[in-house]
Amino acid sequence: MSIHQKTKSLSAxxxxxxxxxxxxxxxxxxxxxxxxxxxFAEKIAEVGFPRLRPSHIDIFQLNIGKLxxxxxxxxxxxxxxxxxxxxxxRATLEKCLDILSRYDIGTVDITGGAPEMNPHFKWFVEExxxxxxxxxxxxNLTIIMANKKYxxxxxxxxxxxxxxxxxxxxxxxxxxxxxxxxxxxxxxxEALRRLNAxxxxxxxxxxxxxxxxxxxxxxxxxxxGSLEREFKSQLKRxxxxxxxxxxxxxxxxxxxxxxxxxxxxxxxxYMTELVxxxxxxxxxxxxxxxxxxxxxxxxxxxxxxxxxLDLKVSTKDSDHIDNFxxxxxxxxxxxxxxxxxxxxxxxxxxxxxxxx
Numbered sequence: 417m418s419i420h421q422k423t424k425s426l427s428a429x430x431x432x433x434x435x436x437x438x439x440x441x442x443x444x445x446x447x448x449x450x451x452x453x454x455x456f457a458e459k460i461a462e463v464g465f466p467r468l469r470p471s472h473i474d475i476f477q478l479n480i481g482k483l484x485x486x487x488x489x490x491x492x493x494x495x496x497x498x499x500x501x502x503x504x505x506r507a508t509l510e511k512c513l514d515i516l517s518r519y520d521i522g523t524v525d526i527t528g529g530a531p532e533m534n535p536h537f538k539w540f541v542e543e544x545x546x547x548x549x550x551x552x553x554x555x556n557l558t559i560i561m562a563n564k565k566y567x568x569x570x571x572x573x574x575x576x577x578x579x580x581x582x583x584x585x586x587x588x589x590x591x592x593x594x595x596x597x598x599x600x601x602x603x604x605x606e607a608l609r610r611l612n613a614x615x616x617x618x619x620x621x622x623x624x625x626x627x628x629x630x631x632x633x634x635x636x637x638x639x640x641g642s643l644e645r646e647f648k649s650q651l652k653r654x655x656x657x658x659x660x661x662x663x664x665x666x667x668x669x670x671x672x673x674x675x676x677x678x679x680x681x682x683x684x685x686y687m688t689e690l691v692x693x694x695x696x697x698x699x700x701x702x703x704x705x706x707x708x709x710x711x712x713x714x715x716x717x718x719x720x721x722x723x724x725l726d727l728k729v730s731t732k733d734s735d736h737i738d739n740f741x742x743x744x745x746x747x748x749x750x751x752x753x754x755x756x757x758x759x760x761x762x763x764x765x766x767x768x769x770x771x772x
Contacts, residue, residue, distance in 0.1 A: 663769030
């Protein structure tokens with residue numbers, strides 16, 4: 417077993433950037449940096465979106481907890497082994513199940529931290545599958561190798577036909593371990609082999625295994641199609657590993673990636689690149705238009721990134737699962753801020769990769 421911990425979380429270190437309000441002040445040029453950019457809301461208004469509203473709610477995303485066996489350098493969640501308090505409890509998950517049973521929301525997208533470390537994870541997935549929902553698990557791969565408790569996850573995933581979406585920064589050890597910690601690459605490759613062994617990623621199987629690529633530095637991802645072809649070729653040739661799709665995701669300038677940008681002197685260049693790469697044709701396809709995101713303590717957000725900046729949905733009378741109102745949420749104004757440039761740069765970016 418490898419230990420994948422480069423450092424402690426921002427909150428454990430007592431860093432100013434652990435305060436979401438402080439992060440927003442940085443993004444708006446009011447702390448640490450004095451560079452300002454056109455407010456994102458003004459930018460999309462210029463191209464015909466005076467406000468951004470949902471198209472429908474098809475994805476119910478839950479951050480089931482920030483506890484993780486890794487402390488990745490770029491993590492926008494600020495997850496890690498020290499995040500033992502921020503874990504969704506059984507009562508909150510039961511309320512989520514009640515909502516899912518009452519509304520035609522087809523997909524449950526479970527993220528973390530390492531979602532599998534939540535003690536109620538398996539029970540919740542099984543209940544969602546009983547409701548006929550597609551379940552996505554955003555698995556960091558190394559959790560499968562963490563200890564014997566998790567070694568049988570591939571078989572359990574297959575039994576319940578869980579759609580696995582896994583991060584793999586690159587097909588080489590050096591670049592992967594630089595972003596995620598020493599030993600991550602070797603454990604990830606072994607976990608992928610175990611998933612392949614039970615049928616994941618194989619052409620004749622309905623077990624979906626998708627990989628996520630996000631750059632290790634302060635630059636935008638390349639073309640998703642080209643990256644997918646390269647990853648498939650290299651992983652097959654080097655390790656005999658198969659997978660279905662590759663999602664290329666832009667790093668958001670929040671949390672520990674924001675810390676990296678500031679410490680490396682890349683903040684202004686990166687933000688300028690995001691703003692200059694603004695693509696008006698992808699605005700209508702951003703993930704907040706068909707997704708709601710629920711935090712470990714039950715609050716509702718437009719997306720996972722807004723959640724990490726504590727920007728709750730605009731419907732104050734329906735911003736928690738205790739007062740969930742499908743109609744109000746379906747007609748809300750989506751909350752915007754400067755990090756939203758990350759989702760509209762180039763080909764666009766979402767939890768499912770490119771949007772344009």
